[in-house]
Each structure stands twice: as structure tokens, then as C-alpha cells.
Amino acid sequence: MNKNKIFLVLFSIIFLSRCQFQTPPVIPSTPTLAPTPTLAPAPTTIPAIDETSIIKSAIKQALIAKHGPNAGNLNIAVSKIIGDYSSGGASEQGGGGMWFAAKVGGQWKLVWDGNGTIDCQDLVNYPNYPTSLIPECYNFKTDKSVKR
Secondary structure, eight states: OHHHHHHHHHHHHHHHHHSOOOOOOOOOSSOOOOOOOOOOOOOOOOOOOOHHHHHHHHHHHHHHHHHOGGGGGOEEEEEEEETTEEEEEEEETTEEEEEEEEEETTEEEEEEEESSOOBGGGGTTOTTOOTTTOOEEEETTTTEEEEO
């Protein structure tokens, strides 16, 4: 029986040493208020520039200036924008054509529009126009197609 008592005492000591006793938190008699968080002003967001809409508007205005008020009925689509160069189409119920534009002095300008052959002369003022957009043009003076 002595062994049982010794075992029980040792077990109790080990058990109690492993238990963690915490003192209950002290609750102050006078409540304290937490500081009110200071809200930082909301960051100002700058609206993203919708370059596609700007191009569509500029092309429509250029087509109206070139072809007359009926061009205002055309649906303008932007296919590609590569830096300061863009391409797309203009269409209505009866058909349509394509257009190419360049950003000059911060404004989109119509470089060429129509169906078919692009005259190399129309690209003279745009020597850096991407060949991925206009890979070739036609030289009407030499009557030859020109790879750009």
C-alpha cells in the first residue's frame, strides 16, 4: 500500500505541475474608453483613361470631316493599339471599311481609311507606323507593291 500512496503522491505532483493556473483578470471598477481610431482620408483615385473610346471618337469625327455627315452613322471598332498607332474598322448595314490612325501631338489622327490598297504616299508622314499593322502598301508612281 505504501507503493500506491507514493505513486498517488508522485502522480498528483506531476499532474499539478503540468496544469497552468491563471489568475482571473482584474476588471477595473471604472470603465476606460478605447481611443477612437483616426480615419485617414480616402485615397484619390484617378480615373483610367479609356483610350479605345478616345480613338473611336477621334476616328468618327475624322471620317465625318472627310466623308460628310452620313459617316456619323458608322459603327467604329478598334482592333489593335500599338503605342501611338491603331487600326480598326468602320461599318454600317451596307458594309464597311478599315482605318489606320496615329497619335500626333497627343491627338489621334486618321492616317488612311477605305477598302483595298493602301497608298504608300499616305504613310510618308508616318515612317514608324508598325509593319505589323500595315505590312505593305502600293506605290502608284512605280505601279508596284512595297513591303514595309
